[in-house]
Each structure stands twice: as C-alpha cells, then as structure tokens.
Amino acid sequence: MRKIFLIVMIIFTTQVTLAQVKKINGFVSDATGTPIPGANVNVKGEANGASTDFDGKFTIEVKPGATLVISYLGYETRNVVVGESSTIDVKLNSAASTALTEVVVTSLGIKKSKKSLTYSAQELKGEDLVRAKDPNLMNTIAGKIAGVAVTKSAGGTGGSTKVTIRGNSSTTNNNPLYVVDGVPMLNISSIQPNDSFGSTQGGNRDGGDVIGLLNPDDYEGMTVLKGASATALYGSQGARGVILLTSKKAKEGVSSFRASSNTTVETAAYLPKFQTSYIAKPGADESWGAAQSTPDHTRDFFDTGVTQISSFGFSTGSQNSATNISYANTSSNGVLPTNSLSKNNFSIRQMGKFFGDRLTVNANANYTSQYVTNRPTSGLYFNPLTGLYLMPRGYDFNEYKNNFEKFDPARNLMAQNWMTDRDIEQNPYWGLNRNKSKDGSQYMNGAVGLNYKVNNWLSIGSRYNYDRITSEFDKEIYATTQGTLSHPNGRYININDVSTQNYGDLIATINTKITDDLTFFANVGTSFTKTSLNDETVLDSDPSGLGITNWFTLHNFNSNTGNYQNYGYRREQQSVFAAATFGYKNMLYVDITGRNDWSSTLANTGNMSFFYPSVGATWLISESFTMPESITFAKVRASYAQVGNDVPAFYTSPTSAYSAANPQNINPTVGPRPGTNLKPESQDSYELGTEWRFVNNRFGIELTYYNK
Incomplete structure (x- = not known):
C-alpha cells in the first residue's frame, strides 16, 4: 500500500x-x-x-x-x-536613441531594423506623400530623397514623371522598379515623346505612367532603396533602384473614417522671350518687316491650372481581421486651354488570421479610371504652341482666336482660319478644338498572399499579383487641317493598348538566435514574372482618308491599309534567391545575398541564366564603445554587389515587320543565330557610408560614397 x-x-x-x-x-x-x-x-x-x-x-x-x-x-x-x-x-x-529602434521596409516587403542595414535606404512617411498632393504621387517627393532626381513632365496634367536614382545605370532602361507591399508592379506608358517634329500619328504626346494612377492616401510610407546591394533580391528589375510603397493597415480594435481635400493652383513658370520691335511684311509669315512695337500675344494664351483631389477612406480592425476601403477623385484643368483630367480610384484590402494566428491571408483589389482631354504634345506637328510662337508680329492674334474657323462656301463647311499654310503650324485654337484628342486609361490590380507561421523561428509565405492596364487614344481631325497631317476629308485615329503582368513567389523566412550573442535572419525563395506590354490595335484612316467629310467612324474609311495589330513586348523571368543576415551583440551585422535569373529574352544565346551576389557589413560604433554624451548614435557600413540585366524582347529571336505601304511583303528581321554568345549586361557597384546623430537625435548626418 x-x-x-x-x-x-x-x-x-x-x-x-x-x-x-x-x-x-x-x-x-x-x-x-x-x-x-x-x-x-x-x-x-x-x-x-x-x-x-x-x-x-x-x-x-x-x-x-x-x-x-x-x-x-x-x-x-x-x-x-x-x-x-x-x-x-x-x-x-x-x-533616447530612436536611431536604434527605427524599422524600415526593405526588399520583398520585409521589415528590418534600420540600424542593421548595410546599404543606403531613405524613408518617407505617409504625410510626406499627401502634404502637397499631385495627380502623380512621384512629383510630391521631388527634393526630399538624396540621390533621387524627379522631373515632372512638361506634358501637363496626367503626364508621366521621370525618376532616376543615382543617375543613369543601364544602356537600355533607367526607370526604377516600383514595388507595392513587396510585389513589383507593372509601370509602363503606352507612348512617350521621341520625335522632334512630332509624330503624325496623333502627335508627340506623353501617355502617362501607371505610378501616376495610384492614390497617395492609400499608403503609409515609402522607402527608396538606392544601391545594387539594397536591391539585389529584385535582380535585374531592381538594377536601377527600387521605390517601395507600403499600404495602410487597420489597427486592431479601431474603426476610423478619414476625408481630405486638396486644391492646387498653378501657372506656367517660364515662358520664352520674344521680340516685339519688328513686324511682318504684308502677307508674309515671318517677322522680317518694318520696325514697329507690338504686344506679346503669347502671354495671355495660358490658363491658370486648378487641380482638386478629394479622398475618402474607412478602416476597421479586430484581433483576427482588418478591412481598408478607399475612394479618391481627381479633377484637373491644365495651364494649356482645353487640357483637363478626371480620375477615380477605388481600393479594398482585407486581412484575416486563422488557426490561432498561424495563418495570415491578405487580399486586395484596386481599380483606377482616368480620362485626359488634349494631352499637350511636344515637337512641331499637332502642337498648338508652334503656331502660337511662330505667328509673326503685326497680325491680330485675337482675330484668329475668336475666329479660328470660317465658313468655306466652296466646300460647304467650316474651314480653318490661319495666316499661313506651312506644314509645321496651325491656328492654335483650331488644333485644340478641331484636332481634339482623348486619352483613357483603366488600371486593375488584384493580389492575394498567404503566410503560415510554422513555429517561432520559421514562416512560409506565398503571393500572387496580377496587373492589367488598358489605354485608348482617340483623335478626330477635321477637314482643312494642314495637309501633311490629314486627308482633305479629315482623319480619324483610334489606338488601343493592353499590358499585363503576372507575378508569383514562394518565400521561407527564418528568424532565430544561434547563441545569446549571435542572431540569424534569412530568406530563401523563388519567383516568376511574366509580362506582356503594349499589345496594340491601330485604326487610322490615313493615308486613304475618309469617304465622307468629318464622319469619324471605321465604316467611313476608304481603305484598311492604316489598320493593324501589333505585338509589343514579351518577357518571362524565373528566379531563385537567398539572403542571410548575421548579427553579433546588436553591434555588428553582415549581409549576404545571391540570386539567379533565367530570362526568356536571352533565348538562342546559349545561356539564359545569370547569377549575381552581394555582401555588406555594418558596425555600430556607439554600441561598441562609450561615446561622448553629445553623440547619440554612430555607424559605419560597406557593401558590394553585382547585378545582371537581360536584353529587350525579340533581340535574339526572329521577328517580322509589316509595312502598310506594301502589305503583301512580310520582311523577317532575324536576330542572332542560335548559340550566339550574347552575354547579359552586368553592373558592379560598391558603397561606403556612415551615419551619426547628436544631442538626443536633434541633429544628424548621413554620408554615402558609391561607385558603379
């Protein structure tokens, strides 16, 4: 017992x-x-x-x-x-030291402590993106990020924005990669100005970009990764730098509604200076006549532009779910008469947690619709500024402004009223009202992501993202438009472009302690990106023209020689990558990354694969030694990276060119023979940097030297 x-x-x-x-x-x-x-x-x-x-x-x-x-x-x-x-x-x-606690978003959307970074990364909070709104959110960051040049388009409201990070770094493409919540986004333009005369196919217009279709109020911050070491995990896509956007997330137990309205007024900043001391001889179209003082008629041509942006958002969160919904409307009139923009943004984001918070599911959808009337054009053809600037002094500009068209009894129609028949210029107001263009863009994005927490040190995530943008250009050109640009009966142009991108990845994340002093963080994953750009359908009544004057419809085309369909760009890239960060006593960090890409654009070269590594180290001096009280934080870092880049589509594959003038003759343009030793472009770079903060972070300085 x-x-x-x-x-x-x-x-x-x-x-x-x-x-x-x-x-x-x-x-x-x-x-x-x-x-x-x-x-x-x-x-x-x-x-x-x-x-x-x-x-x-x-x-x-x-x-x-x-x-x-x-x-x-x-x-x-x-x-x-x-x-x-x-x-x-x-x-x-x-x-005291916030420099030690700052967390930033890095490659693949992964959050890291800023103190551990071995490369340069600069962050902007959400309020910096909306303090002075612009229809293109990239214009709001001009002058705020070191080493980033932001150039606003001269194409007026709705135009694209040129962004270069640390200057030009490629022979083919220098645009940065835009990433939303860790996923690369499709950012293209249906057309960009590239001709000094200006295209006769509707004008030398700026078709805008996809980043300009996003709603700045949807994002809580932006991180700019500048060097190759910072962007190595994005491979060739990120070789020119990466701009990361992080979506706003609902806070647990909080429901909120926000509304904002922003109005911007703008005028033409700089105008050419013209002589007003000599006039044209009677009937002449150049100012080589007698000395006579005349007013400068160009000053009153431009309007005061007004942009109104209104945004509304609702978010709510609980322990296991979160919802964000937003809507924004942009209405804008440019400085060029008749130039206007209307844009609507819709967005919804949903997050849910299951199985005791082990499984997290994220899904989001975005839709943007934008319409622009009379995008400004550069060059000579279809550009109203050509006639405005070249009209000789001595003529009454108001006469042509108020009577840009007059009745022509011989043709029984309203005809253009202008003082010359030179092919490069027209009455500016005829161009704006009788060569009117309309641009429409619809951007759709959908994404879903899963993340499963296996245990305290391992999680596995997968994401899929689909982008689609459709663009339509419609231009009605009335009879008596300058003969170089139009048939005597008028001309109708309609161009539709479709671009899509599919992206998917699978990533394992490891975060653990090897010993009390040594930490280990790693990512191992694979991804694919499949892109199809600017599949185009062109309907153009030129050169045969319209059968019935000023009847703008496909049924009225005299022939189909100006109509065709065109493949734009095809590319698929498959990748594997890995990155590891070792930390010692929170004072020394070492980064190692490697990525291998297989690109379809290197077909027939004998080697579709290219590998590139990076390595970096950071030493926190202020955590290693007792510093003077005035020094809050001190850090030095160094990194090296090599990035590969493929070639544009179809450079290595046979293609065929179609000529409207000779539709029976298909001319094959053959690329390099199979086995040609064409190598990927390679970029090597290294950078050294240091960061110091003083007097409890009241003053700080960060210096970076890079060579690429």
Whole structure:
C-alpha cells in the first residue's frame, strides 16, 4: 500500500506541475502601437525565452507567477508577471536613441531594423506623400530623397514623371522598379515623346505612367532603396533602384473614417522671350518687316491650372481581421486651354488570421479610371504652341482666336482660319478644338498572399499579383487641317493598348538566435514574372482618308491599309534567391545575398541564366564603445554587389515587320543565330557610408560614397 500511495502521489504531483505550465500569446509594440520585431522575451531566472516575429507577436510556455523580461535595443526593459490571462500586450517606451529602434521596409516587403542595414535606404512617411498632393504621387517627393532626381513632365496634367536614382545605370532602361507591399508592379506608358517634329500619328504626346494612377492616401510610407546591394533580391528589375510603397493597415480594435481635400493652383513658370520691335511684311509669315512695337500675344494664351483631389477612406480592425476601403477623385484643368483630367480610384484590402494566428491571408483589389482631354504634345506637328510662337508680329492674334474657323462656301463647311499654310503650324485654337484628342486609361490590380507561421523561428509565405492596364487614344481631325497631317476629308485615329503582368513567389523566412550573442535572419525563395506590354490595335484612316467629310467612324474609311495589330513586348523571368543576415551583440551585422535569373529574352544565346551576389557589413560604433554624451548614435557600413540585366524582347529571336505601304511583303528581321554568345549586361557597384546623430537625435548626418 505504501508503494501504491507513493506512485499515486508522484503522478498527482507531476500532473499539478504540468498543469501549472501555460501557453502565453503576446504582442510587443512601441508607444504608438507599432509592432516591434525581434524583441527578446525571457523568463526571469530561467533559460527559457523567445523573440517576437515581424508582427511583434510571440508565443512562450511559462508557469503562472513567473516574470517575463521583455527587452529591445533602444527601448526601456519591462518586467511582466504572468497571471491568469493567456494573452499579454506590452508597450515599450523608447529610450533616447530612436536611431536604434527605427524599422524600415526593405526588399520583398520585409521589415528590418534600420540600424542593421548595410546599404543606403531613405524613408518617407505617409504625410510626406499627401502634404502637397499631385495627380502623380512621384512629383510630391521631388527634393526630399538624396540621390533621387524627379522631373515632372512638361506634358501637363496626367503626364508621366521621370525618376532616376543615382543617375543613369543601364544602356537600355533607367526607370526604377516600383514595388507595392513587396510585389513589383507593372509601370509602363503606352507612348512617350521621341520625335522632334512630332509624330503624325496623333502627335508627340506623353501617355502617362501607371505610378501616376495610384492614390497617395492609400499608403503609409515609402522607402527608396538606392544601391545594387539594397536591391539585389529584385535582380535585374531592381538594377536601377527600387521605390517601395507600403499600404495602410487597420489597427486592431479601431474603426476610423478619414476625408481630405486638396486644391492646387498653378501657372506656367517660364515662358520664352520674344521680340516685339519688328513686324511682318504684308502677307508674309515671318517677322522680317518694318520696325514697329507690338504686344506679346503669347502671354495671355495660358490658363491658370486648378487641380482638386478629394479622398475618402474607412478602416476597421479586430484581433483576427482588418478591412481598408478607399475612394479618391481627381479633377484637373491644365495651364494649356482645353487640357483637363478626371480620375477615380477605388481600393479594398482585407486581412484575416486563422488557426490561432498561424495563418495570415491578405487580399486586395484596386481599380483606377482616368480620362485626359488634349494631352499637350511636344515637337512641331499637332502642337498648338508652334503656331502660337511662330505667328509673326503685326497680325491680330485675337482675330484668329475668336475666329479660328470660317465658313468655306466652296466646300460647304467650316474651314480653318490661319495666316499661313506651312506644314509645321496651325491656328492654335483650331488644333485644340478641331484636332481634339482623348486619352483613357483603366488600371486593375488584384493580389492575394498567404503566410503560415510554422513555429517561432520559421514562416512560409506565398503571393500572387496580377496587373492589367488598358489605354485608348482617340483623335478626330477635321477637314482643312494642314495637309501633311490629314486627308482633305479629315482623319480619324483610334489606338488601343493592353499590358499585363503576372507575378508569383514562394518565400521561407527564418528568424532565430544561434547563441545569446549571435542572431540569424534569412530568406530563401523563388519567383516568376511574366509580362506582356503594349499589345496594340491601330485604326487610322490615313493615308486613304475618309469617304465622307468629318464622319469619324471605321465604316467611313476608304481603305484598311492604316489598320493593324501589333505585338509589343514579351518577357518571362524565373528566379531563385537567398539572403542571410548575421548579427553579433546588436553591434555588428553582415549581409549576404545571391540570386539567379533565367530570362526568356536571352533565348538562342546559349545561356539564359545569370547569377549575381552581394555582401555588406555594418558596425555600430556607439554600441561598441562609450561615446561622448553629445553623440547619440554612430555607424559605419560597406557593401558590394553585382547585378545582371537581360536584353529587350525579340533581340535574339526572329521577328517580322509589316509595312502598310506594301502589305503583301512580310520582311523577317532575324536576330542572332542560335548559340550566339550574347552575354547579359552586368553592373558592379560598391558603397561606403556612415551615419551619426547628436544631442538626443536633434541633429544628424548621413554620408554615402558609391561607385558603379
């Protein structure tokens, strides 16, 4: 009986002891509620411990009454006693140095502590994107990011924006890669100005870009990755730099509605200076006549542009779900008469958590519709400024403004009224009203992502994204337009472009401690990008013209020689990549990355594959030595990277060119023979940098030297 009683007591005591151990789910954030990834959670007096994931969450098994010691570099350590509750929310107050606690979004949408970065990355908060709104959000960052040149289009409202990061770095393409929530987005234009005379096919217009169709109010911040080391995981797509946008997310337990309205008034900043001391001889079209003072008629041509942007958003969040919905409307009149824009943005984003927060599902959809009337054109043809500037002094410009057309009894129609028949110029108001163009763009984006937390140190995620943009250009050119540009009966042009991009990836993330002093963070993944750009359908009544004057319809075309369909650009890229970061005592960090791409545009070259590595190191001086009280933070870093780049589509494959003038003759244009040793473009770069902050972060300086 004594032995039986002893066995029963042992079993009972074991059960009681096991019952006392409970599973705690916790969340660690800063004073504003922002999650703190990588925070240490240790049981006081024991070896048991854990660390928070990228959402600031942790799981640990402890006994009731035990004390959890929660710490993170740059924050005040907190002790929390475990009670009856199975959940713990902890807010850490920031210590003096915010430089040690800043978290930024990096490649693939992964959040990292800024102090650990081995390369240059600069961040803008959401308020910097909306403080002075523009129809193209990239125009709002001009002058705010070191090493980034932002040039607003001269094409007026709705025009694209040229962005270069650290100058030109490629022989083929120097546009940065735009990434939304870790996923590369399709950013193209249906057409860009490229001719000094101006295309006769509707004009030398700026077709705009996709980044200009986004709603700035949908994003909580932007990070610019400048060097090859920073963008190595994006491969050739990110060789010219990467601009990351992070969508706004609903906060747990908070429902909010926001509304904003922004009005911008603009005028033409600079105008050419013209002589007003000589006039034209009677009947002449150049000012080589007598000396006579005349007014400058160009000054009153331009309007005052007004842009109105109104935005509305609703968000709500709970422990297991979050919803964001937004709508924005942009209405704009440009400085060029009759130039106007109307844009509507719709967006919805949904997040849900399942299986005890192990599985996170994200889905979002965006739709943008934009219409632009009379996009300004450059060059000579179809450009109203040509006639405005070249009209000789001595003529009454108001006469041509108020009577840009007059009745022609010989043709029984309203004809253009202008003082010359030179092929490069027309009455500006005839061009604006009787050569009117309409541009329409519809952008659709849908994405879904899954992330499964296998355990405290491993998570696996996958994402799929689909982008589609359709563009339509419609131009009605009335009879008596200059003969170089139109048939005597008029001309009708309609061009439709379709571009799509499919992107998918699968990424495993590892975040663990090897020892108490050595941390390890890694990503291993694969991705594919399949792009189809500017599949085009062109309907053009030129050169045969219209059968019935000024009847703008396909049925009225005299022939189909100006109608055709055209493939634009085809490209598929498949990739594998890996990145690892080692941290030692929160003062020394080493980054190593590698990526291999296979590109379809290198077909027939004998080698469709190219590999590129990067390596970098960061040393936090202020964490290694006791610094003077005036120095809050000190850091030095160095990195090296090599990035490959493929060639444009069809350079290595046979293609065929179609000539409308000779439709029976198909001319094959053959690329390099199979096996030709055409190598990918390669870019090598290294950079050195240092960052110092003084007097409790009241003053700071960051310097970077790079060579590529």
